[in-house]
Amino acid sequence: MSALSDPHQTSVLFARQPIFDGSREIVAFELLFRPTDGGPMPLPFDGNRATSTVLLNAFTQGDLNTVGQGKHLYVNFTADTLAGDIPFDNTHLVVEILEDTPCTEAVCRRLIELRKAGYTLALDDFTEHDATHPFLPLVDIVKLEYPHYSNNELYWVIGLLRRHHPHLKLLAEKLETEAELEQCLDAGCDYFQGYFLARPQIVHGKPVTTARLTILKLITELNQPEVSTRDVATTIERDPALGVRLLRLVNTTLYQRAGQITSLHQAVTLIGTQRIRSLATLLALSELDDKPHSLRQLALARASLCRELTLDDPLLSERAFIVGLFSYLEAFFDRPLKDLVAILPLHASINAALLQHEGPLGALLDTAIKLEHGDWNEIPWGRLRELGIQPTDVSAANQRALHIVGELTTSDGF
CATH class of the missing domain: 3.20.20.450 (EAL domain)
Structure with a gap:
C-alpha cells in the first residue's frame, strides 16, 4: 500500500x-x-x-x-x-x-x-x-x-x-x-x-464514494452463487431506478415476449435468473455516472462476445458474460481487479478466468481481448477448438455481440 x-x-x-x-x-x-x-x-x-x-x-x-x-x-x-x-x-x-x-x-x-x-x-x-x-x-x-x-x-x-x-x-x-x-x-x-x-x-x-460502495454491494448480492429467483428480484427492487431501467430493457426487441413484462418477478421467471443477474449487474455499473459511456459500451461488447461464443451452453454463457463484464471492474472502480474479486462471492471458475485466464472461461476472455486489440493471430485457437469453437464461430459471435451492443445502448434501459 x-x-x-x-x-x-x-x-x-x-x-x-x-x-x-x-x-x-x-x-x-x-x-x-x-x-x-x-x-x-x-x-x-x-x-x-x-x-x-x-x-x-x-x-x-x-x-x-x-x-x-x-x-x-x-x-x-x-x-x-x-x-x-x-x-x-x-x-x-x-x-x-x-x-x-x-x-x-x-x-x-x-x-x-x-x-x-x-x-x-x-x-x-x-x-x-x-x-x-x-x-x-x-x-x-x-x-x-x-x-x-x-x-x-x-x-x-x-x-x-x-x-x-x-x-x-x-x-x-x-x-x-x-x-x-x-x-x-x-x-x-x-x-x-x-x-x-x-x-x-x-x-x-483516493476515496471511494458511497455510491460506488452501494453499487458494489448490489453487484455482490446479485452474484451470490446460490441466489434464488426471489432473492434476485428483491435485491433489484431495493433500487427502484434500477428496477425501472431493467423492466424497460427486458421489454426491448431483444427480450420481448408475446406480452409486455410488467414486474421484476415476472421478468426473472420468464427470462431466467442468470440472464437477469447479468443485465442488472450491467445496469448497476452504468450508474457510475463519472465514467464515460464508451467504457460501458466496451464492457458490454466484451461481455456479449464472451456469451455469444457459448450459446449452446446456457450456464457457461452467463458465466462468460459475467467474466467479460467483470474484467472491466478495475476501470469502473479504480481499484486492482484482484482486490475486487477477493470481496465478490464469485464461482472459482470465474475467479480463475479473471485473474489467470484459466479454464474455458479464461479462453473466452482471452479471445475477446485479443479480438478487441485486432490480434486475430494471437487468439488461443487451440483452446477454442477444445470447446468446439471455430474461426467462423468467432466471427459470427462478434457480429451478434455488436448487434446486441447497438440494441442495448439505444434502449431506454442502458
Missing part, C-alpha cells in the same frame, strides 16, 4: 496508530477517523458516519491485510454500525465497541453473533473500577484508559479483571511517557498504545 502519499494530490482516508506488545513489537493498528480535507473534527461528531467512512476508505486501499500490513486492525463501532453488515471478514478486523454503546438485549445478541462468526471484539475506553461491566464476558480485549486511573487504582482494576475474566487481554491506551509504559507492563497489561510509542499516521489516497 502506498501508505503516505502526497496530501496535495489525494484526500485523507484515515489515521493509523500502532498497537504494541510488551516487547515493543507492533501487533496491530487502530484506524481512526479523520476529515478528508485534513481539517478539524466536525461538530457535532457523528460516530456512525465516522465508522462507515473509515471502513469505506480502508476498502479503497485494498483488503484489510494490505491496510494493516498483515496485522489486526481495530475499528470503532457504534450500536448502529454494529447492527449492520460488516464488509470485511474476521481474519484481521477487531470490532472496537465504543464506551457509550448501550447494553441492550439487541446489542448483546449481536456481540454474541459476531464472536460466533469469528470476529475479535474489544471494549474501548474502559474507566470502571470493578469487573461488572455487562460486555466483559462477551469481548476479547479491554482497552484501559490509563489517564483515568491512579497507580493503586490501575493495579486494583487489573487484578479484578484478571480474577473474574481471565480470558481477557488488556490494552493500556493513551500512554505518554516511558514511566507510564513501565507501570502498565508491571501491572500486567498485554498491549500498549499511546503518543509516547507512536502517534497516528495520516494515510492519504
Whole structure:
C-alpha cells in the first residue's frame, strides 16, 4: 500500500496508530477517523458516519491485510454500525465497541453473533473500577484508559479483571511517557498504545464514494452463487431506478415476449435468473455516472462476445458474460481487479478466468481481448477448438455481440 502519499494530490482516508506488545513489537493498528480535507473534527461528531467512512476508505486501499500490513486492525463501532453488515471478514478486523454503546438485549445478541462468526471484539475506553461491566464476558480485549486511573487504582482494576475474566487481554491506551509504559507492563497489561510509542499516521489516497460502495454491494448480492429467483428480484427492487431501467430493457426487441413484462418477478421467471443477474449487474455499473459511456459500451461488447461464443451452453454463457463484464471492474472502480474479486462471492471458475485466464472461461476472455486489440493471430485457437469453437464461430459471435451492443445502448434501459 502506498501508505503516505502526497496530501496535495489525494484526500485523507484515515489515521493509523500502532498497537504494541510488551516487547515493543507492533501487533496491530487502530484506524481512526479523520476529515478528508485534513481539517478539524466536525461538530457535532457523528460516530456512525465516522465508522462507515473509515471502513469505506480502508476498502479503497485494498483488503484489510494490505491496510494493516498483515496485522489486526481495530475499528470503532457504534450500536448502529454494529447492527449492520460488516464488509470485511474476521481474519484481521477487531470490532472496537465504543464506551457509550448501550447494553441492550439487541446489542448483546449481536456481540454474541459476531464472536460466533469469528470476529475479535474489544471494549474501548474502559474507566470502571470493578469487573461488572455487562460486555466483559462477551469481548476479547479491554482497552484501559490509563489517564483515568491512579497507580493503586490501575493495579486494583487489573487484578479484578484478571480474577473474574481471565480470558481477557488488556490494552493500556493513551500512554505518554516511558514511566507510564513501565507501570502498565508491571501491572500486567498485554498491549500498549499511546503518543509516547507512536502517534497516528495520516494515510492519504483516493476515496471511494458511497455510491460506488452501494453499487458494489448490489453487484455482490446479485452474484451470490446460490441466489434464488426471489432473492434476485428483491435485491433489484431495493433500487427502484434500477428496477425501472431493467423492466424497460427486458421489454426491448431483444427480450420481448408475446406480452409486455410488467414486474421484476415476472421478468426473472420468464427470462431466467442468470440472464437477469447479468443485465442488472450491467445496469448497476452504468450508474457510475463519472465514467464515460464508451467504457460501458466496451464492457458490454466484451461481455456479449464472451456469451455469444457459448450459446449452446446456457450456464457457461452467463458465466462468460459475467467474466467479460467483470474484467472491466478495475476501470469502473479504480481499484486492482484482484482486490475486487477477493470481496465478490464469485464461482472459482470465474475467479480463475479473471485473474489467470484459466479454464474455458479464461479462453473466452482471452479471445475477446485479443479480438478487441485486432490480434486475430494471437487468439488461443487451440483452446477454442477444445470447446468446439471455430474461426467462423468467432466471427459470427462478434457480429451478434455488436448487434446486441447497438440494441442495448439505444434502449431506454442502458
